[in-house]
């Protein structure tokens with residue numbers, strides 16, 4: 001689903017656009033790596049579109065106001081992409097902070113799976129462990145026989161958290177593989193909520209243990225999906241993918257085609273650093289439109305837009321372009337500094353789907 005190009009796709013319009021926005025470094029004269037400057041003049045900016053719409057009722061060519069009865073925020077459509085909806089600043093800063101905390105603490109908790117499952121099995125409390133500078137230590141073959149009798153989960157975990165200050169003790173322990181939680185947090189790429197997506201088989205595996213989509217997230221998705229739903233129908237959130245992006249990360253052009261009913265939207269929430277989103281056509285040969293996604297923006301992809309290639313070639317983690325000042329202010333109290341530290345250089349995307 002998420003592969004970026006083989007040699008053929010290197011030449012497509014979508015791939016060209018990805019390359020033009022992707023973060024590349026260049027050496028300047030003092031041999032310091034600098035991000036290559038990128039031309040952003042063709043990137044649609046719904047923040048300024050909203051501002052001028054609010055001031056004068058004017059919209060740029062190709063953008064129109066969606067009909068969204070009983071919806072209390074302006075929602076925009078793109079004339080060339082039926083089924084695509086943009087809701088700028090859909091979430092307040094307080095709501096954004098809430099979903100950032102949830103995305104880092106509760107969403108990656110088992111039975112939800114993450115990209116780390118394949119290597120380490122289920123990992124509990126990753127964010128707290130990173131905050132407490134813990135290390136993940138291989139337990140089997142290595143610590144067996146050294147575990148206390150009251151170990152809470154001796155059978156289902158091959159790894160466990162340990163304080164990094166713990167003296168290594170016996171020679172048996174010192175040969176254990178150990179990985180700092182902070183490294184694992186930095187390498188967290190996705191977690192899945194609700195019905196679990198099996199990336200190797202490219203389908204939803206309803207047999208995997210899972211929890212329902214959390215109520216508050218479900219309510220949010222139902223409310224935000226409304227502009228793209230037929231009258232009298234309600235969106236049923238059954239699965240969600242949470243994507244975590246660091247500087248230089250990108251999400252290659254792809255289609256989300258594993259859900260049964262494509263008339264239902266994907267509700268996609270952006271948090272943290274600003275990104276560029278590319279929305280293409282049904283073929284990679286179609287020229288994509290580029291737009292900024294900022295913290296608090298929500299997009300809906302329904303109907304025809306569900307069949308369109310899309311991706312995220314760039315996130316901006318530098319102060320000038322990240323546009324997270326209000327998040328920084330709200331997360332500047334002592335208990336939130338750990339979240340601030342993460343989101344300062346990261347973007348989180350939560351996309352919620354109705355599968356059946």
Ligand SMILES: O=C(O)CCC(=O)C(=O)O
Nearest residue numbers: 241243256268312349351
């Ligand atoms: O990060 C985004 O804004 C898009 C995510 C996405 O397309 C996906 O997870 O399928």
Ligand SMILES: [Fe+2]
Nearest residue numbers: 254255256310
């Ligand atoms: Fe997608």
